[in-house]
Amino acid sequence: MLRKLLLLIVLGMIAGGAGFWFLSVPVRIDPAKLAAARPGDLKRGESVFWAGGCASCHAAPGATGDARLVLAGGHELVTPFGTFVTPNISPSDQGIGKWAFEDFANAMQAGVSPDGRHFYPAFPYTSYARMQVQDIADLYAYLKTLPPSDNVAGPHKLGFPFNIRRGIGLWKRLYLSPEPVLAIADASDAIKRGQYLVEGPGHCGECHTPRNAIGGLDKTRWLAGAKAPEGKGVVPNITGGEGGIDNWSAKDISYALESGFTPDFDSLGGSMTDVVQNMAHLDPADREAIAAYLKAIPAHPNGFPKP
Ligand code: HEC
Ligand code: HEC
Numbered sequence: 106m107l108r109k110l111l112l113l114i115v116l117g118m119i120a121g122g123a124g125f126w127f128l129s130v131p132v133r134i135d136p137a138k139l140a141a142a143r144p145g146d147l148k149r150g151e152s153v154f155w156a157g158g159c160a161s162c163h164a165a166p167g168a169t170g171d172a173r174l175v176l177a178g179g180h181e182l183v184t185p186f187g188t189f190v191t192p193n194i195s196p197s198d199q200g201i202g203k204w205a206f207e208d209f210a211n212a213m214q215a216g217v218s219p220d221g222r223h224f225y226p227a228f229p230y231t232s233y234a235r236m237q238v239q240d241i242a243d244l245y246a247y248l249k250t251l252p253p254s255d256n257v258a259g260p261h262k263l264g265f266p267f268n269i270r271r272g273i274g275l276w277k278r279l280y281l282s283p284e285p286v287l288a289i290a291d292a293s294d295a296i297k298r299g300q301y302l303v304e305g306p307g308h309c310g311e312c313h314t315p316r317n318a319i320g321g322l323d324k325t326r327w328l329a330g331a332k333a334p335e336g337k338g339v340v341p342n343i344t345g346g347e348g349g350i351d352n353w354s355a356k357d358i359s360y361a362l363e364s365g366f367t368p369d370f371d372s373l374g375g376s377m378t379d380v381v382q383n384m385a386h387l388d389p390a391d392r393e394a395i396a397a398y399l400k401a402i403p404a405h406p407n408g409f410p411k412p
Contacts, residue, residue, distance in 0.1 A: 125271075125275075126271075128274065128275055128278065129223075129271050129272060129273075129274025129275050130274060131215070131217040131221050131222065131223055131274060132215060132217070132277075133211050133215055133217055134210055134211055134214055134215050136207065138238055139206065139207055139210050139238060141238065142206070142210075142238045142239055142241070142242035143239065143242065144242070144246065145242045145243040145244070145245055145246025145247065146243045146246065147243075147246055147247050147250060149240070149243040150243035150244045150245070150246050150247025150248070151247050151386075152386070152387065152388065152391075153236075153240045153241075153243050153244040153247070153306060154244055154247050154248070155383045155384070155386035155387055156302055156306040156307055156383070156387060156391070157233065157236075157244065157306040157307075157308070158306075158307070158308065158379070158380060158383045159176065159194070159248075160173040160174070160176070160379070160382075160383065161376075161379035161380065161382075161383060162180050162182065162191045162228075163176040163177075163178055163180065163191050163192075163193075163194050164176060164177070164180070165177045165178075165179055165180070165256075166179060166180050166181070173382070174251050174252060175195060175251070175252050175254050176193065176194045176195045176200065176248070176251060176254070177193050177195060177200075177254035177256035177258075178190070178191045178192045178193040178194065178200075178256060178258035179191065179193075179256060179258045179259070182227050182334070183334070183335040183336070184227060184320075184334045184335070185320075185334070185336070186263065186267045186320065187261065187262055187263035187264060187267055187268075188261065188262040188263075189225060189227040189261045189263075190258050190259045190260065190261055190262075191228075191258060192258050193254055193256050193257065193258055194248065195251060195252065195253045195254040195256075196248065196249050196250075196251060196253050197253035197254055197255055198255075199254070199255050199256060199257055200253065200254065201248070202253065204219060206242060206245050209241070209245045209248075210238065210241050210242075210245070212224060212228075212230070213230055213233045213234075213236070213241055213244075214230060214233055214234045214236065214238075214241065214283070215230070215234070215281075216228070216230040216231075216234075216273070216277060216281065222270050223270045223271065223273035223274055223277065224273075225261070225270070225273060226273070226276070226277075226280070226281075226320065229308040229311045230281070231280055231281050231282075231311075231322075232304065232305060232306070232307075232308035232310065232311060233305065233306065233308070234281055234282065234283045235283055235284075235285065235301070235304055235305040236305045236306055237301075240305075240306065276319065276320070276321070279321060280321045280322065285300060285304055286304045286310065286324055286327055287300065287304070287327060287402060287403070289398075289401055289402070292401065293397065295390075295393065295394045295397040295398075296394070296397045296398050296401045298390075298391065298394035298398075299394035299395045299396070299397050299398025299399070299401075300398050302391060302394060302395050302398075303328075303395055303398050303399070307395065309328065309343070309380075310322055310327060310328060312331065312334070312340045312376065313328045313329075313330060313331060313340050313341070313342075313343050314326065314327055314328055314329065314331055314408065315329060315330070315331040315332070315408035315409065316331065323408070326405050326408040327344075327402065327403070327405070328342070328343050328344050328399070328402060328405075329342050329344055329346065329349070329405035329406065329407060329408030330342030330343070330348065330349070330407045330408045330409050331408050331409055332409050332410075333375075333376075338375070339407075339409045340376075340409075342405070342406070342407045342408060343399055344399075344402055344403065344404045344405045345400070345402075345404040346404035346405040346406045346407075347406040347407065348406060348407035349404065349405070349406075349407070350399070351404070352368070353367075353368055354368075355393065355396040355397055355399075355400050356396070358395070358396035358399055358400075359389070359392040359393045359395070359396040361373060361381075362380075362381060362384040362385075362387075362392045362395060362396070363381075363384065363385050363389075363392055364381075364385075365377075365378070365381040
């Protein structure tokens with residue numbers, strides 16, 4: 106993958122600045138696809154909101170209970186590329202109050218802002234790109250009903266070259282795709298639903314899959330566990346491979362997602378605490394679907410080096 110990126114860069118250089126400009130241009134979603142969406146359904150939108158985990162990153166740091174519905178931003182994400190500060194996405198002038206559905210859908214699925222800039226993939230649109238447009242429409246309608254906040258979130262703290270958004274256009278050519286990650290033969294309806302939830306809105310792979318040097322997910326080790334993005338510790342392997350969760354039943358998995366308790370009566374902590382708070386709001390059938398999918402995926406040994 107790194108070689109492919111270098112090739113793109115070299116090609117860009119041969120073609121001159123114009124080549125780079127062409128290859129990195131922000132690409133929007135086909136308006137006809139967006140026009141096909143029905144007006145959003147609030148109840149479905151609420152469930153998409155919890156599946157998508159928006160509160161984990163956009164609620165104020167440390168918010169609990171109803172305060173998690175105030176998407177004021179200001180949450181800091183520490184990564185090897187620098188620190189990202191999440192924006193306010195509440196329905197206010199400081200947030201996305203003036204955004205049209207097309208603006209919102211392009212942010213969520215193409216990683217493009219209303220004024221045509223690339224978003225950083227710390228916003229997990231590479232997963233959200235796999236969502237159904239109707240789910241995006243339902244989510245948009247639901248977000249409009251949440252409390253507004255006037256918070257102005259601070260700027261990201263990034264060094265060169267990561268502070269240049271245009272370069273993300275090249276990265277997207279490699280890693281942004283609406284296609285499913287896995288092809289699972291003879292998948293049941295539950296497995297298909299679980300696949301949609303995990304690979305799309307649930308964005309589980311963003312934490313549980315190892316990344317290469319330029320931050321692309323290594324899909325050949327899908328969900329095999331990874332070094333924690335903030336540098337210390339690991340995110341566990343959730344496949345059935347060595348070091349993974351082969352000894353967890355599907356029931357153990359769906360129960361852990363609902364309650365935070367593991368089969369050995371430990372409780373899930375770290376960044377998984379927020380994920381569990383979100384998953385607890387889902388329909389029980391959706392948690393079971395996620396468990397069915399995790400039981401059906403290829404097993405891999407741990408995707409992180411031994412300590
Ligand atoms: C892992 C953390 C994370 C999660 C989860 C997350 N976001 Fe974000 N989001 C970000 C970051 C970081 C940015 C800023 C990206 C940038 O500046 O390029 C962002 C930006 C955005 C923006 C653009 C706002 C603006 O003013 O430019 C929207 C809209 C958005 N997110 C919506 C959502 C929704 C809806 C969800 C849930 C489905 C969600 N996000 C989940 C981290 C996250
Ligand atoms: C923000 C990063 C993040 C996201 C997103 C995330 N996880 Fe996790 N997950 C973690 C961390 C960190 C742990 C370890 C928690 C601990 O050790 O207390 C964990 C633990 C787990 C475990 C327990 C594994 C074990 O061996 O103890 C399961 C199961 C799990 N996650 C499933 C999921 C599923 C399913 C999703 C998507 C819906 C998901 N995770 C999304 C960070 C994340």
